[in-house]
Every structure is written in C-alpha cells, then in structure tokens.
Amino acid sequence: METKKIHVLDRDFELSIREEEIMEKIKKVAAQLNTDYAGRQPVMVCILNGAFMFAADLVRYLDFQPEIIFARFSSYDGMDTTGEVRELLGITADVVGRDIIIVEDIVDTGITMSNILPNFQQMGASSVKVACLLQKPDKLKVDIKIDYCALQIPNDFIVGYGLDYDGFGRNYRDIYKVV
Ligand code: IMP
Ligand code: MG
Numbered sequence: 001m002e003t004k005k006i007h008v009l010d011r012d013f014e015l016s017i018r019e020e021e022i023m024e025k026i027k028k029v030a031a032q033l034n035t036d037y038a039g040r041q042p043v044m045v046c047i048l049n050g051a052f053m054f055a056a057d058l059v060r061y062l063d064f065q066p067e068i069i070f071a072r073f074s075s076y077d078g079m080d081t082t083g084e085v086r087e088l089l090g091i092t093a094d095v096v097g098r099d100i101i102i103v104e105d106i107v108d109t110g111i112t113m114s115n116i117l118p119n120f121q122q123m124g125a126s127s128v129k130v131a132c133l134l135q136k137p138d139k140l141k142v143d144i145k146i147d148y149c150a151l152q153i154p155n156d157f158i159v160g161y162g163l164d165y166d167g168f169g170r171n172y173r174d175i176y177k178v179v
Pocket of ligand 2: 105
C-alpha cells in the first residue's frame, strides 16, 4: 500500500495521481513520439530539476535514439511563480539544424516554457517541440503550444515524481496535492 498522506516541510499533501496512472500516460506520450520521430535522432533536453524522473521513464520507452542532454532554468520560489526565469546551466549539444524535444515536468503559467523556447529557435534548431508530464490548463498565461502532454491537472500545488516543494518531496513514485 502506498502512503495516502505525506508531510513536506510545513505542508500536508494527499495522494492525487498514482504511479500506475503516471506510467500508463507516459507510455502514451512515448508511443506518439515513436510515431513522430521514427528513424530520427532528436535532441531531448531534460529540464532540471523537476523533469529528471519523467525523462528517465519516458526515454526508456522510445524506439528511436535521441541525444539526451540536461539544462536547468528556474522560476519558482516556494509555491508561487516568481515570473523571472534565469538560465542556470546551458545547452551542451550542437542544436543547429536539429530537432529539439524539450522535456519538462509541468507547465503552469507557461512563462518558463515561453522563455526556453526562443533560445532553441535562436540557436538554429530546425524544430522545437515540448513534451511535459503535467499541465495546469487553467493557469496558462502565455500563448505557447504544448505538443505532448501526459496529464492535465487542476490548479492544485503538487509534489512527487520529481516535483518539489522548496526542494523536497521529489522522491515519491506517486503525485500528491497540497491539502
Ligand atoms: P511556469 O513558468 O508557471 O509554467 O512554471 C513552471 C515551473 O514551475 C515548473 O517547471 C515547475 O518547476 C514549477 N511548478 C509549477 N507548478 C508546480 C507544482 O504544482 N508543484 C511543483 N512545482 C511546480
Ligand atoms: Mg521545472
């Protein structure tokens, strides 16, 4: 039996999305990517820290051979977006003429993603697509296209499966929402 309630720092969280459902939805995204990128070698950019678990599971269901790199941006402080996006760790692959798949944990306001996307276009990528584990559609503030999304969720603040509350709570297999 998985834990139904967890405590992270000063907050209580309850079970929201089980591991089984997460994996089922990730396999569907992998199947879409397998169709769209068959025989190609895109660059998959895992956005740290939150997407590490999603990326690790997603790539293991891919039939094609992506180049996998890691980049780190940050916009969050506690439970509220700061709106400010800083580049913390750059892109190590040559992206000129390459197909890029940005792998992100969650698209909330979309501000982070709208800051990341133009970087790849400016660097000369031939295509840039977004694959996210989760999206909160009601909170989207900017006009961006999410090409692949495993799960859409309501506006609750969540932790687990890579997602954190001030750095903690990432290690859980299931996703929990704040109570
Ligand atoms: P956005 O710029 O508002 O779209 O925020 C995206 C980033 O905020 C994500 O990459 C996450 O790191 C973080 N984030 C948004 N919602 C949550 C949440 O519910 N739990 C944990 N992190 C979140
Ligand atoms: Mg993130």
